[in-house]
Amino acid sequence: MSATTLLILLNRIAAAASIDDVWKLATNHFASLGFGRANYGFTRFRHLKTIGDPDDALFLSTCDSDYVKRYFQGGFYAKTPVFRWAERSSGICTWKWVKDAFDAGKLSAEEAEAVRQNVAMGVTAGISVSFPEVSSRSKGALGLIADAGISQDDVEAIYAARRDEILVVSNMMHLTIVHLPQLSRRRALSPRQREALEWVADGKTTQDVALLMGVSPAMVEKHLRLAREALAVETTAQAVAKSALLNMIFQRMPEAAQAAR
Secondary structure, three states: OOHHHHHHHHHHHHHOOOHHHHHHHHHHHHHHOOOOEEEEEEEOOOEOOEOOOHHHOEEEEOOOHHHHHHHHHOOHHHHOHHHHHHHHOOEEEEOHHHHHHHHOOOOOHHHHHHHHHHHHOOOOOEEEEEEOOOOOOOEEEEEEEOOOOOOHHHHHHHHHHHHHHHHHHHHHHHHHHOOOOOOOOOOOOOHHHHHHHHHHHOOOOHHHHHHHHOOOHHHHHHHHHHHHHHHOOOOHHHHHHHHHHOOOOOOOOHHHHHHHO
């Protein structure tokens, strides 16, 4: 890829209006390099050795639904050697060290079994990126799975030639995603719920919010209660904090952007 073409791609990723758009741009590029399958995960609620509530984490994948269900929902990712590398590292690496450690019997029993299960599913070679985070509670990582017929030796050659390109596209993808609204069915807020939380975040009382929104105080309380339930928190202060962390308030939401066109 020429420098000009790469810059155009990076600008398109940076200007994307939704996480889905960012993901499509980045993964289309990775697919052109031989990595048609990709997994991405990000959490702002990491605690000790867990990622926190999985419903608060963002998981993206281009793999088939069966693999996604097993990898993310079944918690298989947490058993893999590359996940444990990502937990304690930042940067980029190929999976050669995993193969070498497996062949030498240096992986834990759980990790070795995860490698065997991946091989059975056609996951044998790839590259991982672990993103540096400024918060101790946040962590993001990307796994690129080599297409069928591409060996780990082939991946090493791709990595040697395109390492910086892969890393810069991955970093731009990640940095853009973490600044966009993280929307999900489990954590969905209505426009009125978001508006009520924004006014509370500005220090307004329930009476103030009622006047500003043109509704009764009881309706404001209903919006805030539903927001707390959607975000799985107990207090409105927690709802404000969590919705801010998930970029769900004080944002130009996708539906608003569509309406403005």
